[in-house]
Amino acid sequence: xxxxxxxxxxxxxxxxxxxxxxxxxxxxxxxxxxxxxxxxxxxxxxxxxxxxxxxxxxxxxxxxxxxxxxxxxxxxxxxxxxxxxxxxxxxxxxxxxxxxxxxxxxxxxxxxxxxxxxxxxxxxxxxxxxxxxxxxxxxxxxxxxxxxxxxxxxxxxxxxxxxxxxxxxxxxxxxxxxxxxxxxxxxxxxxxxxxxxxxxxxxxxxxxxxxxxx
Amino acid sequence: xxxxxxxxxxxxxxxxxxxxxxxxxxxxxxxxxxxxxxxxxxxxxxxxxxxxxxxxxxxxxxxxxxxxxxxxxxxxxxxxxxxxxxxxxxxxxxxxxxxxxxxxxxxxxxxxxxxxxxxxxxxxxxxxxxxxxxxxxxxxxxxxxxxxxxxxxxxxxxxxxxxxxxxxxxxxxxxxxxxxxxxxxxxxxxxxxxxxxxxxxxxxxxxxxxxxxx
DNA sequence: TAGATTGTTAATCGATTAACAATC
DNA sequence: TAGATTGTTAATCGATTAACAATC
Numbered sequence: 001x002x003x004x005x006x007x008x009x010x011x012x013x014x015x016x017x018x019x020x021x022x023x024x025x026x027x028x029x030x031x032x033x034x035x036x037x038x039x040x041x042x043x044x045x046x047x048x049x050x051x052x053x054x055x056x057x058x059x060x061x062x063x064x065x066x067x068x069x070x071x072x073x074x075x076x077x078x079x080x081x082x083x084x085x086x087x088x089x090x091x092x093x094x095x096x097x098x099x100x101x102x103x104x105x106x107x108x109x110x111x112x113x114x115x116x117x118x119x120x121x122x123x124x125x126x127x128x129x130x131x132x133x134x135x136x137x138x139x140x141x142x143x144x145x146x147x148x149x150x151x152x153x154x155x156x157x158x159x160x161x162x163x164x165x166x167x168x169x170x171x172x173x174x175x176x177x178x179x180x181x182x183x184x185x186x187x188x189x190x191x192x193x194x195x196x197x198x199x200x201x202x203x204x205x206x207x208x209x210x211x212x213x214x
Numbered sequence: 215x216x217x218x219x220x221x222x223x224x225x226x227x228x229x230x231x232x233x234x235x236x237x238x239x240x241x242x243x244x245x246x247x248x249x250x251x252x253x254x255x256x257x258x259x260x261x262x263x264x265x266x267x268x269x270x271x272x273x274x275x276x277x278x279x280x281x282x283x284x285x286x287x288x289x290x291x292x293x294x295x296x297x298x299x300x301x302x303x304x305x306x307x308x309x310x311x312x313x314x315x316x317x318x319x320x321x322x323x324x325x326x327x328x329x330x331x332x333x334x335x336x337x338x339x340x341x342x343x344x345x346x347x348x349x350x351x352x353x354x355x356x357x358x359x360x361x362x363x364x365x366x367x368x369x370x371x372x373x374x375x376x377x378x379x380x381x382x383x384x385x386x387x388x389x390x391x392x393x394x395x396x397x398x399x400x401x402x403x404x405x406x407x408x409x410x411x412x413x414x415x416x417x418x419x420x421x422x423x424x425x426x427x428x
Numbered sequence: 429t430a431g432a433t434t435g436t437t438a439a440t441c442g443a444t445t446a447a448c449a450a451t452c
Numbered sequence: 453t454a455g456a457t458t459g460t461t462a463a464t465c466g467a468t469t470a471a472c473a474a475t476c
Binding site for chain 4: 431432433434435436437438439440441442443444445446447448449450451452
């Protein structure tokens with residue numbers, strides 16, 4: 001329910017898959033904690049919340065963990081994602097290599113002028129008028145918004161109306177919990193690159209100068 | 215010092231600039247809290263930590279806030295950023311419109327084959343061999359890493375050695391707090407798009423099925 | 429003045445950690 | 453068995469909030 005908790009789950013999952021690939025058969029809260037940078041106690045607590053139990057002396061069984069984390073985090077069933085807005089960011093994402101390893105598949109792109117988009121990927125790009133039908137017919141659950149900021153909230157409304165449940169927003173507007181999000185339980189995650197860079201500068205500045213000037 | 219705290223600072227700053235533009239002269243902790251979604255008490259606490267004081271009845275002076283937040287968050291002095299790796303993500307970022315409004319300027323790109331990069335922006339793209347000298351000569355403080363994951367940690371080392379203080383990493387590897395980061399106080403922020411999407415799927419899944427299966 | 433708002437202290441809340449009994 | 457590790461409880465820690473005296 002907690003953001004940090006969810007982040008840890010994803011890290012556990014990745015780590016456990018790696019360990020499995022390395023031929024490990026069991027692992028201790030100790031090892032897991034070291035690897036993801038938390039205390040062993042927190043690992044045990046987390047696992048306890050998830051009802052994952054180990055052996056008092058033999059640690060946790062890797063096969064069991066792999067299976068359970070796959071179930072909890074949506075498994076290895078490929079997850080379909082659409083990209084709305086095929087400008088620079090949109091097309092860059094379409095070819096992003098980091099996805100395939102995580103069973104995420106970009107199934108389609110949408111743009112106002114699909115014919116103008118240079119498209120070296122094999123992902124089909126449709127006009128915006130096809131967006132709602134596509135979402136409905138393919139039961140798409142998650143979409144990426146990569147349109148100009150002026151279009152973002154309009155696009156969001158369209159997607160939510162069609163039944164989208166999760167949105168990753170790259171438009172430099174913070175898409176807020178509108179009535180739509182609340183009504184329909186659509187989760188919105190904003191990725192604001194300018195904001196991230198500002199954070200960095202802030203952190204650097206405060207390392208040098210102290211917050212309180214005097 | 216806290217991640218949430220820093221995030222709030224950035225939100226305060228943006229909001230206050232907007233209010234200033236709207237002609238406001240003063241604002242209450244009440245209003246600020248509503249707008250950024252926190253309690254008025256927290257706003258006052260935050261301001262107190264920053265030594266920003268208001269009037270017992272007249273709230274906080276907008277001009278004062280604008281000035282102070284600009285100082286605290288690095289002001290409106292343009293911040294120079296370089297982009298290392300001019301593949302799809304890198305070039306997309308180079309033309310990203312969200313930057314200009316935040317006084318962030320991409321001053322250069324770097325790539326192994328700068329001549330192969332199609333470069334519709336006006337940002338110069340140099341070979342990787344120029345990276346260290348450029349950072350040193352221009353005192354660049356923050357850089358973006360958008361190279362393939364296999365190159366990421368090598369590139370990080372080079373940048374840190376040249377004196378980079380902050381890195382935004384788009385390569386799908388979690389660049390960890392290596393010896394370099396600790397020695398030289400380089401802040402690393404990882405943006406992992408696949409991870410963000412996984413979060414979304416997880417959140418959606420847990421809305422439907424409860425965590426504990428039984 | 430009376431009313432409203434700040435600034436700060438103490439209370440609350442939630443997450444993390446330490447500790448340890450249970451037990452393999 | 454002795455040693456090691458889990459699972460869970462209680463303690464700790466830090467961030468947020470409530471409350472209220474100070475005061476404009």
